[in-house]
Amino acid sequence: MKIFHGTENANIQKPTVLTLGVFDGLHLGHQRIMQTVVERGKAVEAVATAITFDPHPRAVLHPESAPPLLQTLDQRLANLEVLGIEQTIVIAFDREFAQKPAEGFVREILHERLQVKEVHLGKDFAFGRGRGGNIELLRRMSGELGFYAEEVPEVRLRGHRISSSKIRQLLSEGKINVARRMLGRPYGVEGVIERGAQRGRTIGFPTANLRPHNRVIPKFGVYATATLVEGTWRRSITNIGIRPTFEKDAEPSIESYIFDFDGDLYGDVLRVRFLHRIRDEHKFTGIDELRAQIERDTDQARNYFRRPGVKNMLEIL
Structure with a gap:
């Protein structure tokens, strides 16, 4: 073009x-x-x-x-x-x-x-x-x-006019499935991967910390996502929020744990698409409680990715 x-x-x-x-x-x-x-x-x-x-x-x-x-x-x-x-x-x-x-x-x-x-x-x-x-x-x-x-x-x-303003509203409410239907594709953001505190790595869930180029970010919470790594859409879970378990008054962050991947992505531009909302962001009493919740989130996301329609979607993103 x-x-x-x-x-x-x-x-x-x-x-x-x-x-x-x-x-x-x-x-x-x-x-x-x-x-x-x-x-x-x-x-x-x-x-x-x-x-x-x-x-x-x-x-x-x-x-x-x-x-x-x-x-x-x-x-x-x-x-x-x-x-x-x-x-x-x-x-x-x-x-x-x-x-x-x-x-x-x-x-x-x-x-x-x-x-x-x-x-x-x-x-x-x-x-x-x-x-x-x-x-x-x-x-x-x-x-x-x-x-x-x-x-x-x-x-x-379904009788409702499709508009950019309506999609922004839906994303702010965490209604990514309806937003996806209006967009005709999952909503995504992209940005540079920055080095974080590496807490995820110490508890067995290393995350890519994304500084987004996009200004519209879905509602704080945990999502099943697809992350573009080296030309392939890989299954992932992504947390959007302020890490309330560890920090006060932190800047909002986007952290993605990419399943079955342990490469170095620092400095790369990554694309993340939001497929399914799992839960709101919560504050936990400590590392052990947080690790247990991430394990549950991961299991829930893996079950989501096993659905036939979702598997096909990942192949054509």
Whole structure:
């Protein structure tokens, strides 16, 4: 996939079919949009293109209410490529861009620079000054400029609208199974492995201590997880919390015990996906009680991984 930072850097040599949006999380609703763009691009012999914004527009215009993002920009771009998008244009969103009239953006960028044949928007998405760039504007201008504009129907799960904000809420409540169904995949984080206090190793459960790049972290507790090690998704359990048995006022940490693995991962970038919530985080009276609980957690996780559907999921992650 080609990636252009800014429309002025985009070397567009063929007409495009495109969509615009932040696309945080690339959930099932976003995936339907990308599927539409990819299919229509093939049908009209145009390049399937996504325009995305970084940072989130609300972080610039209303920083006090800006949401933490489910994905880093690199994760978003990687997922767009997986979904079949051929080129992505990343627009650096700032106050100057926010004041650009939508009509000018459509005429100068979409029509003249990107040679757009079709535009497919998610429901209620708007861009430009005063959010004037909506599906109605695109339809009005399409006749003059010779492109087609359509709104992609939203995706619902059991009657509920799928949205990035809803997924953030579910993760904060520890409801990772529902979040997974909305995302179409398990929620994951990635980050650098740092050297910790190595208490896990002394009690027989060495853990990889992850400093996450992602800002959205599931609710404190213990989870059955899949951890990507040397290109293979391995079974693991992961604790998110503040280690209340040992420390007071500690920074939240993510610690993963990878089953049947004893390699050195310090300094590596690791990816962890959350599959099943086992329990809340607890404070224990000491090492022995903690070790016994970890053994129970491990047994529970191993039983979870024996389920046929879970085993198949690990093979295709």
